[in-house]
Amino acid sequence: MSGVENGSAAAAGHIVMFPWLAFGHISPFAQLTRMLVSVDGGFFRVTFLTAAGNVPRVAAMLAEAASSVTVVPLDLPHVSCLPAGASSTAELSADGAELLKIAVDATRPQVAALLAELRPDAVVFDFAMPWVCDVATPLGVKALFFNVYSAATFAFIFVPARCPGGLLPSVHDIAAAPVGFPSDSALATIPAYQAADLSYAFQRFYGMPNVYDRFLACFKGSAGVVMKTCTEMEGPYINYLSAQIGKPLLLAGPVVPEPPQGELEERWSSWLSSFPNNAVVFASFGSETFLSVAAATELLLGLEATNRPFLVVLNFPKGADTESEFRARIPPGLEERVKGRGVLHTGWVQQQQILRHPSVGCYVNHSGFSSVVEGLIAGCRLVLLPMKTDQYINAAVFARELHIGVEVARRSEDGWFGRDDVRDAVAAAMAPGGEGEGMKWREFFLDDAVQKGFAAEFLRELKGLLRATGPNNYN
Missing domain, CATH: 3.40.50.2000 (Glycogen Phosphorylase B;)
Incomplete structure (x- = not known):
């Protein structure tokens, strides 16, 4: 294993983070990492997996937490027609992003070897790699699916009720909310152009599982689902998801971005x-x-x-x-x-x-x-x-x-x-x-006590989930 920084040996718990290779996904994983290593006196240390080409940028994102975080590079296997050296969707066309999924799937042996070596308490993974559950569970490692999208997005598109009987929905079907969806939602129906765009989630490329199937496999195989939201903002959607998924939902709060560093140019x-x-x-x-x-x-x-x-x-x-x-x-x-x-x-x-x-x-x-x-x-x-x-x-x-x-x-x-x-x-x-109501929500996001409360409650629920089969230090 090669890392950028060494994790703190004093930390009692160890979490592996494995986001999809898009910075819209890597960023919330990095935010969650900073939360984990900063609360409860640094109880957790984190190993963060990403493609080798992303390591400098990820290390910079986690610089303030470097003493508790190890950034580990994964070597992406060669995939025909995928540009050499590609390491994130920012470098690729839409078709290239689909090929990148093939490359990430091919890192399974590397990830399996790392988990077997590290034996962390949990691995937090993204939608594109549900196979992490199959690798982690036999090792006694809790697999937690981190949904980086809003609860409303998850609830509207990716729940089992969206495909009753396993039948893929038409664009017309997608325009209406799934059965049981909150009845007073502004999303009871959506315009045709939005439904057409969302139909991407049900399309297959290169013989791979579609996005919907990957989501379904993620929460079916995981021990729980992590979301960066709160009941104050998305309570009805969170309740609907809980009923649909039947797995523990761990809410990390809205994860407010840190204040910017440096002066404006x-x-x-x-x-x-x-x-x-x-x-x-x-x-x-x-x-x-x-x-x-x-x-x-x-x-x-x-x-x-x-x-x-x-x-x-x-x-x-x-x-x-x-x-x-x-x-x-x-x-x-x-x-x-x-x-x-x-x-x-x-x-x-x-x-x-x-x-x-x-x-x-x-x-x-x-x-x-x-x-x-x-x-x-x-x-x-x-x-x-x-x-x-x-x-x-x-x-x-x-x-x-x-x-x-x-x-x-x-x-x-x-x-x-x-x-x-x-x-x-x-x-x-x-x-x-x-x-x-922007001022009300601005005060909510800037209320330090509220945000610390979200972090403390998330940590309590995470420890409770790990305690079920974890070591004595979760007692």
Whole structure:
């Protein structure tokens, strides 16, 4: 075994973390890791598994917990047509991400050998590798499935009731919630374009199990399911999941992102500071959500129509001709018309620091859970523009049930939105009362006692689950 850091020998418990190779999954696993090693006097130490190419970035994410965490590289076996050296979905097309699952499945002998050597108390694994249960259980290692999506997403798509009799649902079936789903949910039905997008979960690629089958195998084979949510936010969905799954649900709380480190770069600080407080609209869609030419064009024209200053970040898949793709999304004459008040950028930015700048008042985002929380705790009004899969579910829960943010209006049959829809959503979010219940939820996320309470309760339930067959130090 080769590691980046040595775990603390004083820790009483040992957990192995094994996330799917997408940073939207690795990040919550890293957040959970930091929680585990920081509570109860460092009771747990963690071994974190990832592809060799991700080790430097993962080690940086876990740097503050390095004394209690060992990052172990896995060598991904060669898979035909998978680019050499690929180690995360950020580097791949949609088809490449399916091939990456084949490579991860092929790490089974490595993972089995590591678990046999380490004999941890538990292994926390992701949806793509349900076979971890088959490897861990004979060794007496508890296998815990970590669902990184919202409880609402899990409940709407991945429960047994979604496929009665084992029959795969049609797009029409997917548009309606499964049997027994909370009746007063904003997700009782979803638009046709969202149902069509979610049908991906039931499609097979390269003869492998589909995503739905992998989810089902995960909670059938696991000793329990971990979720980064709480009953205050998703109580009805959690109750429904408990009835559907019949396994212990361990709630880690919403896992609020840590405050950003370092100062905002001068180029952004100087530009933002030239505007009044709460004047600027910031639009960003994460590292793995990419807007089409049509969507980006309407977004930009809509932001122009707000007559507000704005900063937009547009990113593209690795390997794309970034300059060409970027230019294709800028409407003719836009840059000249918004000169001085509109900035278009591609590439990484200090998102949390930008959101916390006093001049930023509105955040247009894709409804990723972490992005919404980052915007809320920064004090921004939110405009939700989901582009795929679980983002649609999140937006419905945030805007229509928790009253956090304003959704951009869209055409139900194909999801089309226009510049006027973007303009109107920003106007609604920035109007008096446009924050909805955002302030209440901001205080909830920033309440240190509440967050520590979630961590303590999660640790208590985790120890209780491990105590069932674990060593005496869980007594």
